[in-house]
Amino acid sequence: MYGMVNKAIQQMVIRDHGEESWEAIKLKANITEDLFLSNSSYPDRITYDLVSASSEHLEVDAQLILIEFGKFWVLDTALKGYGGLMRAGGKNLKEFLLNLPNFHTRVSMVFPNLIPPTFEVHNITDHSIDLHYITHRPGLQNFVIGLILGLSTMYKIETETKLIATRDSEEGNGADIFHISW
């Protein structure tokens, strides 16, 4: 995972719970790094350990943390770091989701060591879309839900997201399928 993800977790914890909590979480996660470089690659284990330690220290369910983190990622990290590009992703949520596969492809070209997830969009209607989330990293479905919530906030639109199939299911066939409606 690129450092910007871990850095985003750090920023979210510090913003919501303060420096001391972050130091405690780091200690609990056995993390020795003082800071994360946004565009350097770090082992996935660090990200998982940070989420787990945060859950333990803050006594908040890890899935909720992932949702919160998804929202934070869009509204804080991405908009502040790549605001223009984010907004250039589409003039509304549907357009943004349609451009999402292309966006990740372009991101992969820029970050050669990044192994980003792949998004596909299916069953596109005026008020809904099926988003297929394909990744080798397990357990991040709630992070995607958080991302969609963040995008909904960004585009000021109310959405409903349902995980209609998981990667392990026959229907999912290797992809977590989210039905997003608005």
Next chain:
Amino acid sequence: MVQISSISRGNPVTIKKLNKHYLRPELFSSSFPFHIVLDKELRVLQIGKSLEKILPFILRGKNIADFLYIKLPSGGELSYNYIIENIHNSFILETTDKKIKLRGGFVSDKKLEKLYLLCTLWVMTAAELEEIGLNMTDFPAHDAQYDYLLFNSIKDQNIDDIKDVTKQLRQRTTELETLNSKLDNIILEKTKYLTDALQKAASSENKLAAILDSIEHVAIFMTNLNGDIISWNSGSKALLGHDEDDILGKHFDLIFDNKKYNFNHCKDKFNFEIKLKTPGYQKRVFNLCSRKLRDEINSGFTFMLEDITQKLKFESVKSDLQKHEQLGQLTGGLAHDFNNLLGIIVASLDTLEDFILPGDGPADILNIAIDASTRASEITRALLSISQKNILIKEDNNINNIIFETMELLRASIGRQIMLTSDLCSRQLLCNIDKSFFTNSLLNLVINAKDAVLNSEIKSILIKSDIAYINPENIFNLSPGWYGKVSVIDTGAGIPEEIINKVREPFFTTKENKGTGLGLSMVYSFLERVDGGVDIKSVVGKGTEVALYFPLVEEFACQQEQAELNRIYSLHSLKILDTPKDERYENIVLKLSQITGAKYAFISFVDKERQWFKAIVGSDLTETSLDDSICAHAITSQNNIFLAEDLDNDPRFSGKNCLGFLGINCYYGACLTDKNGLKMGMLAIAHNDKLSIDDLKMSLLQNYAGRVMQFVYEDLSELEDKITNE
């Protein structure tokens, strides 16, 4: 329709193949959403979809130069010819309001005389893109503009990271500097503390070392676990005899007579007695105390050796003394009772004497009984005086009388095989002393003398009393003045010079397993308590004289001094000293020498510090010191004649060398007495061997002495007359 072949510059074969496939205008427009088609006059013929979105004011048919100008190449003029000339160059065109820039290049269709501007939006940040109102979908997949913006965002993010890192580094540097400063202070503080502690430790160590080194009567040393000696104090050197430099690093077996002790088996602390040879090769008893050491720096043993020989001896002596004290008390009690009974016997005998006629046989028996009772009474009194306790009761006593009274007891103490005689001076020796202590001291000296003469050929002890003047520069540290001198002179083996200074030490004895070594020590102690002194002179093989000096009672001393001053005054009044040789005197000594056969004959006047010879036969001497003078001794005698027939063995002169340089061994003298009976000197004969001097010759000597004094007075009278006449 635009033919793709017209804008391709591939090889002919490829073109030929491509010629078969034409790009429809709407497809061209979606593939190149940022394009403008111009005619030769640069009028706009066609504009791409995305470009039209952001430049809606560019109208078809209008000259492009009305809306755009060439920003790069710099100074370029937007004309058909210029474009053709720079057809291979890149262009940046900018709207005249400078809000939008386009980046791209021209291709020309010479046949159709048309120019195609294929470009993209030239923005540096995503914000500009947002401001212009384009999004990602407005850019074709082959357009890298969007990627460029992504790169720029990453670059900005990296810069932010660098700023964060720099900030954090600065913060850490500050923290480290603060910490470093604190550490410096702590190190400084700790260093000072350590330095102080080290100084204190060094000081304590030095003090401890100094203390250990100052303990000279106890050997204290340390070893490591192997038994190698690592420290050595001065007491160790004094008691065990090894220098520190020689012993350090050596095994302690060296000290323990090379006996292999293994103290590792011992407990951490142990204590026992051990016999060792001392530097003088004497066996001494030591108390050995050792302790195991286990600390961070050293581990091994400390040893402390204390010489307890004296202590053990003292304890033994103390026990003996307690027995003696008890015996003394018993003796005192018995003597007291016995004396009372003797008083009754003597009184009864005296009464009986009145009933018996003198000259009868029973009278003689009675006299014997009275004499025996009287002697028994004297012995009893002496015993009583000895048994008194150790409290000094000083009284004015004539020491001659005490000696006289004690003689019987002393004889009884040494047995009949040893001859004990006395030579008491004629003068009273009134001293402020304790009679009991004096008697005890005398008894001690006589017993010592007895032990000394036991193995000698001549077993003789002389007790001699005299009056002596001590000079200011005396060797006894006595106050200058007149002293009663009591000497105990024996003919024993003598005391070697190397131990003569040790005899006064308590417990020192030369008597193997016999003496306590306290006798002389007690004598010294007594003499010190009465402001007196002890002088010991000894010649190995000849004998020893122990002289006790008791200060005369001041008034009496003054009398003695006055008497001596009077004698000297009288001598000087005779005006005989240092007069020239006179035939009359010379004749007297010559005749005496001839009559008696003596090698030496002389007329000696005893002055204050010398004897002066008025006439002498056998030597050229004119005077000697009083120390070398037999005459100086002779004039103190009670009698007017003085005999010393064997000077070498005469205890009165033991330890002295009176005229020894002349080899004299035999001396006969008659006093030269003035009109007042004061002794001025001696007329004497002396010889190296024995002389046969009968009473007649002695009478002659006395007569000549009278003659000498007659000459002296005649000369004086003559001299006085002469002075009167002058």
